[in-house]
Amino acid sequence: MTSGDDDLEVLRAAALLDQDEHEYWRVVGEFHRRADRSAFEAACVVARAEDMCERMIGLSVLGQLGFGAGRPFLEETLPVVIEACDDRRTDVVQSAVVALSHLADPRGLAAVLGQEGHQDEEVRQAVAFALPSVAGDPACPEAVDALIRLSGDRSDYVRDWATFGLRLESTGDCERIRGALLERVGDPDSDTAGEAFLGLALRGDRRMLAALGAALEGRDPVDNLIEAAFELAAPELLLVLRRLKQREASGDDAQTSRLDEAIIACSTAP
Secondary structure, three states: OOOOHHHHHHHHHHHOOOOOOOHHHHHHHHHOOOOOOOHHHHHHHOOOOOOOHHHHHHHHHHHHHHHHOOOOOOOHHHHHHHHHHOOHHHHHHHHHHHHHHHHHHHHHHHHHHOOOOOHHHHHHHHHHHHHHHHHHOOOHHHHHHHHHHHHOOOHHHHHHHHHHHHHHOOOOHHHHHHHHHHHHHOOHHHHHHHHHHHHHHHOHHHHHHHHHHHOOOOOOOOOHHHHHHHHHOOHHHHHHHHHHHHHOOOOOOOHHHHHHHHHHHHOOOO
16 A cells, blocks of 8 residues: 555545544644645545545645645645535535635635625635635735625624624725724624724724723623724723723733733823
8 A cells, every 4th residue: 555545544534533523633734734745645535525524624634735835736736625615515615715715825716705605604704714815915805895795794703704804904994994894893793893893993993982982891891802992092991991900800811911001002192
């Protein structure tokens, strides 16, 4: 049996395991650290298999195989992963989109955008996760538009990832992004709202100042709210930050430290 046969058998055996099992991801991680053709070809075989579980583990491997060695098989990998986006099975499509996010190549953008309206929220979540990685630099308008649409998705998780993507969009300081972020500061999902607050604060947009103060008065503010207060450095937030400091006196040390920094920033602002 050749080394390629050995690799193929290892991947096929791992594909039979539950994805929650440590051994499954141990095998995937070992293949990620390899950069040899034997590992690549074995991953391609299972990524193109008819069996769904084999396809999924193959795609998971291809997404990051050789990441520490400059991804030597990127040109050959992209067509395999892009092809998998057309699979009829939701789990395979999700695995393919996530793999494209790890490959971080703009040539995967069209395949990712093609799944934006997928009926399964986990696929749409994968799309929101992947878009910042495949959008190019600067991000192309099509990717930004898709993130804006997904930031209004019915799923909390999709909105969270899409709003996170908009927050990260450093080259897109346009009013449309600001407007989309502003719509999300009142989101019922606290993580999504936190991303929106921070995205606006990083842009120096004070239109959400009153809403940020009210959110900080909440019972359990997320870290992004404190980070937003630090970035905004608005004296108007001092009182609420000091009240939060009293409430959090025996809380998380890292959060308390960041809270102190936010108080200082708001105290020393002109």
